[in-house]
Amino acid sequence: MNNRKDKGPVPYINFFIKLLQGVRKKIGKINSIMEGKYSPALLASGVTAIAALITIIILFLPNYLGVANDGTTDGIMKSAGFYYMNKDSDTNYGDYFIKTYTEVASGEEVQGNVWNSQLIFFRAAKALDQLFTRDSIFDIRFLALIYFLLYLPALYLIIRQSCERVKTFSEGALIAGVGLIIFSDVGYMTYFNSFYPEAIWFLAILYCVGGYMSFQKKRSGYKDLSALFLIVISGSIMVSSRRQCAVMGFILAISMIRLVTVRRSFIWGGVCIASAFLLSMLSFVCILGYPSDFNETSKLHAMTRGVLFSSADPAKTLTEFNIDPSYELLADASAYDYLPFVRSGDSSLYHGFMDQYTIPDIGIYYLRHPDSLIGMIDVSIKQGMDMRRSNCGNYEKEAGFPKKAKSLFWSLWSSFKELSAPKTVGYLILLTFAVIILFYKGYSLRRVEDRRNTVFLDMLIMVLAFLLSQSILVIVNSGDAEMAQRLFLVGLSIDIMTYCVFGELLHKLRIV
Numbered sequence: 048m049n050n051r052k053d054k055g056p057v058p059y060i061n062f063f064i065k066l067l068q069g070v071r072k073k074i075g076k077i078n079s080i081m082e083g084k085y086s087p088a089l090l091a092s093g094v095t096a097i098a099a100l101i102t103i104i105i106l107f108l109p110n111y112l113g114v115a116n117d118g119t120t121d122g123i124m125k126s127a128g129f130y131y132m133n134k135d136s137d138t139n140y141g142d143y144f145i146k147t148y149t150e151v152a153s154g155e156e157v158q159g160n161v162w163n164s165q166l167i168f169f170r171a172a173k174a175l176d177q178l179f180t181r182d183s184i185f186d187i188r189f190l191a192l193i194y195f196l197l198y199l200p201a202l203y204l205i206i207r208q209s210c211e212r213v214k215t216f217s218e219g220a221l222i223a224g225v226g227l228i229i230f231s232d233v234g235y236m237t238y239f240n241s242f243y244p245e246a247i248w249f250l251a252i253l254y255c256v257g258g259y260m261s262f263q264k265k266r267s268g269y270k271d272l273s274a275l276f277l278i279v280i281s282g283s284i285m286v287s288s289r290r291q292c293a294v295m296g297f298i299l300a301i302s303m304i305r306l307v308t309v310r311r312s313f314i315w316g317g318v319c320i321a322s323a324f325l326l327s328m329l330s331f332v333c334i335l336g337y338p339s340d341f342n343e344t345s346k347l348h349a350m351t352r353g354v355l356f357s358s359a360d361p362a363k364t365l366t367e368f369n370i371d372p373s374y375e376l377l378a379d380a381s382a383y384d385y386l387p388f389v390r391s392g393d394s395s396l397y398h399g400f401m402d403q404y405t406i407p408d409i410g411i412y413y414l415r416h417p418d419s420l421i422g423m424i425d426v427s428i429k430q431g432m433d434m435r436r437s438n439c440g441n442y443e444k445e446a447g448f449p450k451k452a453k454s455l456f457w458s459l460w461s462s463f464k465e466l467s468a469p470k471t472v473g474y475l476i477l478l479t480f481a482v483i484i485l486f487y488k489g490y491s492l493r494r495v496e497d498r499r500n501t502v503f504l505d506m507l508i509m510v511l512a513f514l515l516s517q518s519i520l521v522i523v524n525s526g527d528a529e530m531a532q533r534l535f536l537v538g539l540s541i542d543i544m545t546y547c548v549f550g551e552l553l554h555k556l557r558i559v
Contacts (some may be wrong), residue, residue, distance in 0.1 A: 074217045077216060077217060087219060088207055091206040105456065112236075113239075115140070115141050116141075117436065117439055120241075120242035120243060129169070138444055141440070141450075143450070146240070201254050206227075208257055211264065212499060212554060230253070234458065234461035237435075237441055247285065248285060248288065248539070252543070259302065260506060261274045263503065264499070278303070279326065286329055290340050305505050308495075309494075346401060346406065352528045353522055357419040370403045381528050413522070429471070431541065435461055481552075503551075511540065514537050518534065
């Protein structure tokens with residue numbers, strides 16, 4: 048009996064060893080067949096074609112999928128001349144995706160006065176709709192079509208550049224396949240059928256990252272200038288989309304200066320520095336000219352759902368702001384609760400509480416208490432990992448699904464992130480260490496022959512800076528109360544870092 052028990056696991060171990068050997072042998076045969084035929088361009092083209100089919104199913108075939116409005120897009124909608132068909136309907140917000148809007152304002156509608164880069168896409172979509180339909184009804188799928196046509200080259204670029212280092216078909220196919228799963232997930236694609244800025248952010252980041260990756264190999268000056276131009280245009284659209292994105296222009300500007308070493312040319316260096324200057328100036332203009340994305344309710348939450356929420360001793364923390372410690376009862380309070388302890392606009396909160404601090408005061412507090420900031424960043428990582436707005440459905444009401452229903456089609460990545468992925472600042476720290484360890488070899492601040500690791504490490508540091516800037520900005524201005532609607536770029540940045548680390552690990556370990 049004992050001997051049988053001892054031998055029990057052995058057949059299973061032998062089975063898995065033989066299975067692994069068989070798989071590796073098959074992979075070896077495939078690589079032998081594809082030797083000399085491997086092409087990152089062809090692989091990226093294949094993945095892009097599959098992504099196109101998936102996206103068409105999601106956006107343009109019944110049941111049409113999108114993201115329900117939550118009310119935050121009403122200003123930009125009205126500025127573009129789009130209005131709800133039934134402005135009194137209780138289904139306009141949150142529950143169901145709305146596909147059609149009227150272009151005719153009712154007598155009670157007030158024209159919006161929001162101006163940002165989104166209007167470029169909205170007005171292009173409106174013109175396209177008019178060209179085909181010639182009516183006063185706007186179908187949001189025309190906006191999705193524009194985003195879709197911009198998405199395909201962006202996906203091709205990032206997949207191709209990720210596969211450039213790889214020399215075997217099996218490695219390239221796996222890296223490309225994972226890229227398809229991540230960057231064509233329904234959680235990303237449904238934003239194309241919406242008025243949210245997330246669609247623009249997604250496309251702009253893909254172009255900036257893919258364009259930056261493309262400097263990993265030597266090529267003609269024309270191609271380098273084209274990539275630089277692509278980054279500047281994409282970055283400018285992103286920076287000018289919202290005031291909260293304005294700071295990202297300074298990060299991009301630093302990255303532009305790092306590209307000076309790519310070519311030994313005075314003209315090239317001048318172009319890079321000029322690009323950095325233009326992005327910096329655009330950031331200044333947006334910071335000074337755009338209205339704040341945050342309001343008085345946000346300021347309340349910056350204290351109650353941020354400073355006090357992360358404090359071990361709220362009463363003591365309040366004294367640092369010269370606020371009566373009795374206000375510690377507001378720790379964790381939110382005006383968005385179903386039965387709120389405090390309400391936005393309550394005049395009793397201003398005298399002695401909200402008039403005692405400013406947003407810069409809160410920023411200084413976090414500088415003095417980095418442990419509180421790290422704790423809040425931990426919360427922001429968890430919120431940012433959720434690609435899909437929990438309070439917004441994907442289906443039209445006519446589809447017959449419950450309120451706020453989410454599509455499970457092509458949702459492997461978003462479901463994994465929601466249910467199984469690590470969502471802590473520890474994961475971000477681990478990911479950052481992995482980036483440094485994998486790409487530090489050969490890194491140089493000067494011009495070098497093999498510049499791949501330098502380019503990739505600079506790019507990933509840029510992405511990390513995007514993540515931290517957005518996380519800290521939201522924390523300082525609104526605590527954790529608005530993270531669900533403002534931290535899309537945090538989740539996207541983590542996805543890009545994860546993807547690059549995966550690809551490099553796969554190459555170094557030679558698993559396939």
